[in-house]
Structure formats: structure tokens, C-alpha cells
Amino acid sequence: MDATLLTTSTSLEGYKITKQLGLVRGITVRSRSILGNMAGGFMTIFGGRSSIYTELCENAREEALQLMIKHGRDIGANAIINMRYDANEVMSGLTEVLAYGTAVVVEKTS
Numbered sequence: 001m002d003a004t005l006l007t008t009s010t011s012l013e014g015y016k017i018t019k020q021l022g023l024v025r026g027i028t029v030r031s032r033s034i035l036g037n038m039a040g041g042f043m044t045i046f047g048g049r050s051s052i053y054t055e056l057c058e059n060a061r062e063e064a065l066q067l068m069i070k071h072g073r074d075i076g077a078n079a080i081i082n083m084r085y086d087a088n089e090v091m092s093g094l095t096e097v098l099a100y101g102t103a104v105v106v107e108k109t110s
Contacts, residue, residue: 004077004079005106007079007081008084010082011081014108015079016106016107019104019105021105022103023101024075024077026098026099028067028096031093060095061097063097064098065099068080068083076103077103077105080103080104083099084099
């Protein structure tokens, strides 16, 4: 299958939306391990970039994104427009990451 086109815009330049399929989403809930919390906490003492938490966040966003793309493909979309991320702390140390957008079918314009 061809790659799904993604954009945070409401349209895709060079493409015409022929069908709107509705909302698609991908959601994941992640927790930090005890070791990760200790290492991350230790890093905050010295300040700067926290690579442990950055990697955790990036992995969670990528998983949510891939789940959203799969949802879109499952309902027949070849593109997702108006894509967004959202994140919420469910409880201490447990974070929900949501990727969502509008699934559409597009055709390349000439």
C-alpha cells in the first residue's frame, strides 16, 4: 500500500479531497519505569536536556501516530488532514498520548 499522506493543514497542496471519512485516532498510554524515573530524576539535578524522557515521549508519539494511520487505512483513507497530538497525565507517571485527524480520500490534481 502507498504511504498515507499526513498534514496539519486542512488541505493538501496538489491534491483534491474526493471523500471525507471522518475522525481517526491512535492512542497509547505509557508509564515510566522505576529505573527510568530514577535516571530522569538524577538528570534534572544537573539541568539540560533529558534524553530519557525525550525518547519516552518520542516513542509514545510515534506509536500513537502509527495507530492513527492504521485506523485511517482500515476505513479506506489515503490521507489524514488536520492532524494533531494531545497528551494528558492519567495519573502520576502514566501518560496518555493521542494522535488524531480527519481521514480523507485524495486524488492528485493535474
